[in-house]
Amino acid sequence: MSTTNITSPVAVRDQPLLSLRNLDVAYRSRGFRKPPAHIIRDVSVDIHPGEIVGLVGESGSGKTTLGRAVLGLAPVVGGEVIFDGQDISGLTRRQRRPFAKDIQVIFQDPYSSLNPALTIEEILAEPLLANGEKTGRETVRDLLDKVHLPRDAGRRLAREFSGGQRQRIAIARALALNPRLIICDEPTSALDLSTQARIVDLLLELQERTGVAMLFITHDLDVVRVVSHRIAVMLHGEIVETGPSAVITSNPQHPYTQRLLMAAPVPDPKRQAERRESRRQLAQS
Template sequence: MPEPVLKVDGLVVRYGGRRGGGTTVIDDVSFALHAGETLSLVGESGSGKTTIGRAVLGLAPVSEGSVTFRGETISNIPRSRRRKAARDIQVVFQDPYSSLNPSMSVEDILVEPLRAAGSQEGRTRVRDLLDSVGLPADSGGRYPREFSGGQRQRIAIARALALDPSVIICDEPTSALDVTTQARVLTLLQDIQRETGVAYLFISHDLGVVHQVSDRIAVLHQGRIAEIGNAHDIATNPQHPYTRRLQMAAPVADPKKQRLRRAKRLHLDTPELSDLKRTR
C-alpha cells in the first residue's frame, strides 16, 4: 500500500479553556486518505465531521494529534506555509451561491486562485476548467446569479480544480441540490477523479448518498469514529448501533418501508452509543 496523501492521527479539537478545560469537539480521530480514493465522513449534525474538514484546512485548532500531507505536518503551521499547502488541498462548500462572490464574473472567480498562486495561465486555464465541469465556454463572462444551483456548484468545483490539488474536501456538496442535480454533480465528481486521480474527503449526513461515491466510510458520533471500513460493508451491513440508526434515518420512496424503518429505528438498542467502538 503506497503512503497516504493525507493522514489524520489522534486528532483532538478543543475549544475554550486555555488552562486545560474547554469543550472537546473531536476526540482521538485517526484515518488515512490515499490518492484517487474517496473517504466519506458521515454523521448527523453536530457529530464533528465538518470540524475535521476545517482542521485539515487549518480553519480549526488542532489541540492534540496531527494532520500530515505527503508526510509533512500541516497542522498548526504558520500562515506562509498554509498558503503553500492550500495549493494541494482545496474545498467545495455546501452552498455554492454563498461561496461564490456575486459581484465577480465566473472568469474572475476562476482566475482569482491562479493569481494568488502566481500563475500566468489566465483565460486559457478558465476555458479548460469550464470544459472540465461541463459548462459552455461563454460562461466566463456571466455572474453566479445567472446560473442554476447545480451549475453554480460546477463553478465551485472548477474553482477547486484550478490549482490541480491532490485533495478536495467536499463539505456537503450536494445537500442544497434537488435529487436529479445531486446525481449529476456526484457523477461529475467521479469523472473528475478518474481523469485526475484527485482524492476526496467527502463530508455528508446521508449514508445513502456517500455509498454511491465512496471507497471507504467513517461514521462520526459525538466527535469520535464509531465505525470505519469498506463503503459497501458500512452501508449494507453496519455493525455499530449508531450506524444502523443512521442508515434507517435515510428516506425511502415507499411509505410502508419508511414507517417500518422508523419503527425499527426507535427500538434499536441504544446504550452502546455512549461506548463507541473505535474500529480502524
C-alpha cells in the same frame, strides 16, 4: 467508543496522502476558567492517493470541524495532520502556503461560496493568480469544459446561474490548481435530488479522470454509498466505525450506523414504517 475497522479495498501499500493521527480539536469557552469545548476527540483517518473517503454523521457530529482542521481553520490541540509525510497541524498560514495548492475545498452552499461582485472568469482566475500561476481566457474555458458549463460562461456573474451550475463553478475553482486532495464539505446538501445526482456523477467523473483524492463530508448515507471507496462514521466528535463503502452500507456493526442507514427514505410506505420502528428500537437500546 469502540471502532469497527475493516480492510480497505484501496491498495494500502501506498503511503497515505493524508493521515490524521489521534486528532483533537477544541475551541475556547466563554467565561472565566471554563474548560475548552472539545469538538473532535482522538480521531484517526487515512486517505490514500486517488481514494475517496466518506465522512458521515448527523449535524453537530463534528464532520465539518474535521475538514476545517485539515484546512488549518480549526484549532488542533492534539494529534497530527500529516499531509504527504509532513505534519501540517501546527503551521502558520504563511507556512501552510506551499500546501494550499495541493489541498482545495468545495463548500456546502454554492450561493455564498462565490463572490457576487466578480465574473466567473475572475473567480476561476483568482486562485491561479494568488499562486503565481499563468492564467488566461483559454484556461478558464478549459475549467468550464471540465464541469460541463458553456465556454462563454466566464463573462457572467454568479447570480445568473442556478444552484447546480454554481456548484459546478465552485468545483471548477477547486480544480484550478490541480490539487491532490479536495475537501468536499456537504457539496450536494443545498441542492434538489436530481441536481445532487448530476453533481455526484460529475465528481466521480473528475476523480476518475484526474486521480484526485477526496474527503467527502455528508450526512447522507445514500450519497456516500455511491461516492466513496471507504466510509468513516462520526458521532459526537469520534469515529465509531470505518470500512469499505459496500460493507458499511449493507452490514453496519455500530448501532449509530444502523440508525443512519434506517433513516434513509425508501419508496415503499410499509417498509419505511418498519425501518422507522426498527430505528426507534435501536435508539432506545
